[in-house]
Structures are given as C-alpha cells and as structure tokens.
Amino acid sequence: MSKFHLNTQELLQGKFKVNKVNIAFVFQVNCPGCFIYGFPMMNDLYKLFKDNVGFIGVATAFEDFEYNNEANLKLLLENGTLVGETKKYYNANFGLSNYLDIPKFPIAFDTITTSEELINSNKIELICNIIPDFANFSEKEKENLLGKIKSYYAQLPVLAETFTLNQLQGTPSFIIFDDNYNTLGVYFGHQNDDTLKTKLENLLH
Secondary structure, three states: OOOOOOOOEEEEEOOOOOEEEEEEEEOOOOOOHHHHHHHHHHHHHHHOOOOOOOEEEEOOOOOOOOOHHHHHHHHHHHEOOOOOHHHHHHHHHHHOEEEEOOOOOOOEEEEOOOOOOOOOOOHHHHHHOOOOOOOHHHHHHHHHHHHHHHHHHHHEEEEHHHHOOOOOOOOEEEEEEEOOOOOOOOOEEEHHHHHHHHHHHHHOO
C-alpha cells in the first residue's frame, strides 16, 4: 500500500485533524474544472462527513505559476476572488468575477521547492517507490531510472511537493488516506457525486 505524502505550507484556513479516514482535494486556482466540479462536491462531502472524516484542500501549482500561487489562494479564501481561466469561465457564463461557494474546509498551499533541492534530497526516492515492482529492480535498473527522473525534473524551475511526490495526474485530484497516511483511493478529474460519498461511507462502516 502506497503512502500519501502531504507536504504543505501552513494552513491558511481551518485546522486539519487526521482521522482514521481522510480526504485531500488537490486543486489549482487557475483550473475551472476544480471549481465547477471539485469544490461543490467537496463542500457537500464536508457537510456530510466533517465529524468523522479529516478534510484538507491543497492548492498546488504545476503550470501557470503567475496565477497558481499562495497570494491568489488567500484572495479566494477571503472573498472568492477568481483569476485566470477560472475567472474567464465564470465571467463569460455567469457574469461573475468572484466564487460564491467559498470552501469551508481546511486549506493549505502546497510546498513549492526548486528542482535542485528536490533532486538532491531523499524525497526523489519517494517518486521511484511509487513505480510498481521498483523494489525488485536490479541496482543498475534503479540507478538508471533515478537518473532519468532527475534529468526530467532538472528541466523544471520549481516543483510543488505534494503534487510531485504523489505523482498526481493533474487537477482536480482526490486522495483518500488513513491515519497512517496509507493511500486508500486516488481519483482524478470529474467524479460522479456518489463515487467518493460511497467510498467514504464504506470505509467508515
């Protein structure tokens, strides 16, 4: 069972308490789909399960760093300010420049690091360990793979740790995990409203 690596900066909203069942919602502020599908569903789940499930939102960045940053996350949480493509979508479709359903659950910004810092830390090995059967690779195979991973990330100026270390596909992403940070489920993109609800209900019983 893989581990969920939650590497965020300080919480900007709420207090995150680890429970036996937890859900992390990884999003970008410049991601219309995160607001169209992700936030409404997470707000509904929070109302239903907040007494028994740990909730945390993680604003991340793997592109459009001029929009996907901590300053814009703070503006979102303070008054619903939208930016970039998200603002364009809500302005064009609803005449809005502010998000009306501001999330109530705890939210933090992902830890942003340089590629050099990540490559030269033992955290890079966490990425390798996600690869199936990596433990059974020969030392030469491990060495070659590690070299390829380092070369790839060396091309990127900055990296978001939670997004990168968990090798998430994109945003929105939903990760369900236990009190030992063992991953119980990973979901990417638009989800049926009942999918995560049913998963949480089953884990709680």
